[in-house]
Amino acid sequence: MSKLKEKIDSMKPLFEKGGKYQALHSVFDGFYTFLYTPNETSKSGVHIHDSNDSKRTMITVVLALLPCCLFGIWNVGYQHHLATGECGEFFCQFFYGLWEVLPQILTAYIVGLGIEFIVAQMRGHEIQEGFLVSGILIPMICPVSTPCWMLAVAVAFAVIFAKEVFGGTGYNFLNIALVTRAFLFFAYPSKMSGDSVFVSVGDAATVDGYSGATPLGQLATATPEHVEIFGVNGQPVDFMDIFWGLIPGSWGETSTFCILIGAVILLATGMASWKIMISAFAGGLGMAYLGYAVGNPTYPVTMLQPIEQLCLGGFMFAIVFMATDPVTSCRTETGKWIYGFLIGILAMTIRFYNTGYPEGAMLAVLLMNCFAPLIDWCVVNSNIRRRMKRLAA
């Protein structure tokens, strides 16, 4: 046994019931199980277990998010460079971005995990790992200029009212990260959309032709003749820029390439449902083609090429990382097809025909979160009907 473990083991009684620090029992337990895999052996049923646990599951999802996260951090600096001409070096851009988003990440984790720790202690539960994923997702889907206090309020709201009141991780029916995002969107609309929130300009002067509008933001207000997209420095943007993610937006979700890396990790490890991803993509693509086919100048977003359409905004990020959240999506295999497909269709429909919201992925996933139990209910009921029929025969 290592020295460190001996030391921690000797501290254990202090945190147990009757110990000096029993109020911190969950915190201690959380750190202990973080450092050492628990030695609890099986008491009933099977004597051996698969090695996968909740910690490994969550950490794998965080790993899948890393490419998007790292790229997003750099892209914050790169967009700053495009907007101001400052910071031409790669490392300067990366550290500029890190400096901008690190407070957001820390705020989300400290507030969210803090609430988790308190609730775990109140309930006498172990700390649940769900927020490890939500905590990194939340800043990634917010504009870079979101003030930390807003983030703190929104995270607290989401964790308490969308998760803990229902019983904690595994019992929530809405995706926590999206509830946070929706709360921010409806509570502080001026800070969540528009031309000035997606690019971190700082105190520097902007270059000529600067506009901080995101591609979808530009299109929503475009005149029908101009379905051209411009970067923050006023230069036109081509498809590859969109694919790599060299555009302004919520900082973690611009790069389709990095999202695809994440998707590969999630699917290869089996941590997300390919059925949801495929059907949501199919739904979105179908709707994008339909929108393009009946393209209407009143709704300029429909004029975009379907593939570009899918790569822009938060759509890809939402179907890879949000729609596949196993707790809030459909749990039956048949249900997953329906659920994903409807997310794809709804996301595009909202984007096209509700000009109030330049992007519809967030609302589409949240709406389908609400319908997932109903879809599952129908699927499970068909199984029940089959069984009842057999009984009647």
Place this chain on the structure above:
Amino acid sequence: MGIEINIKKGLDIPLSGKAKGKPETVKAELVGICPEDFPGYTWKCDVKPGDTVAKGSPLFHAKEAEGIKLISPASGTVEEIRRGERRRILAVTIRTGEEATLQIEADTLTDKLKLSGLWALMRQRPYDVVPAEGASPRDIFVQAFDSSPLAGNVIPTHIAEYLESGLEALKTLTKGNVYLAVRPGQGIRTKAAKVLDMTGPHPAGNASVQIAAVAPVNKGETIWTLDAGTAARIGMLVKKGYCDYRAEVAITGPAAEKPKKVVTEIGASLNVILKGELKEDASLRVISGNVLTGIKVNPTTDFLRFPYRQITIIEEGDKADEFMGWASMSPKKFSIKRTFPAFLRGLEKPFNFDARIKGGHRAMILSGELDKVFPFDIYPEYLIKAMKAGDYDRMEKLGIYEVAPEDFALPEFVDTSKQELQKLTRESLERLRKDS
């Protein structure tokens, strides 16, 4: 030709320590019969310490049906009535002595089965308990193989010749069919039963899987299940009027010194058959049965438990200190999910498992993971939720009558949330049975 059934969902857990070679005969000095191995009845003890018993003498009778007995598998003297909390009987032990075999005499086959203790070796669906008296089974399912990890022979070689007459006898007990589930290539031929050629991974050997593939149990129906060893014992009973209660036991597991097979009395004391099998100064877990459904036993004081076929020895693992196991990239950690790199080296090669649950208990998070090892037309997650909620109506509708606790063993093994599913299923089935 039999009926071919291929099971696709399931898992053969790659555990090392398979028993090989010819079985050696070990005479038990002490045997013990544990009434808790026979759920469905309350067992009343019929003997006291010092009584002389013959092979086949009753030790217990069922309170609810006096004719149904648990018998002594060996002749000798009753040594002890071992009691636990609130004087509940844990076991009756017999010190073996001179050979003496009781002839089983009764008018009907049913009465013979009850009297000979073989009735108690059968199980009924629903509820997975010793069959209720008086019910006529729709069908009878006999398992000639065991698909669980490291399982040995189901039919002891020394009584294999009686299988056919056993199946014939069983046929007289049902208006439906007798099914015999075999692995193709096992070389068992029979005219008395319909043969089910089962292919695919575990749980292909579970009775519920075979029943579900032929015709699932409906509410109000009864199905009997038994292993082919018991069927052969029934054949012997019919032919000879007495029974050989010896079993072929595979001593297996990654921590077994020399995996081997022994022929010994059912309920034999473990300290004799495990001589030389346990590593010194190691923290071991001895399981009577397999790693999925077996019972944790004490190797010095306990006995071979129902279904009397296998012992598995694994490391307990409670002394391990695994630093940041959640970040481990070790290829030695088995997982059917590809979150661990073990899949790169191939999941068929043996892994060294210990008894740790390898994580914390959580609410259900991942979806669909249990379905992958659960070959039924049942939604396991929803059934589990109904069981947790104690919702009888929904449990019935979701198919609880079609499963036994053992069917939830693989889901329990793969479960990321480390829920105790077999315990939950057993408790739910018991509550349903007591209320019906």
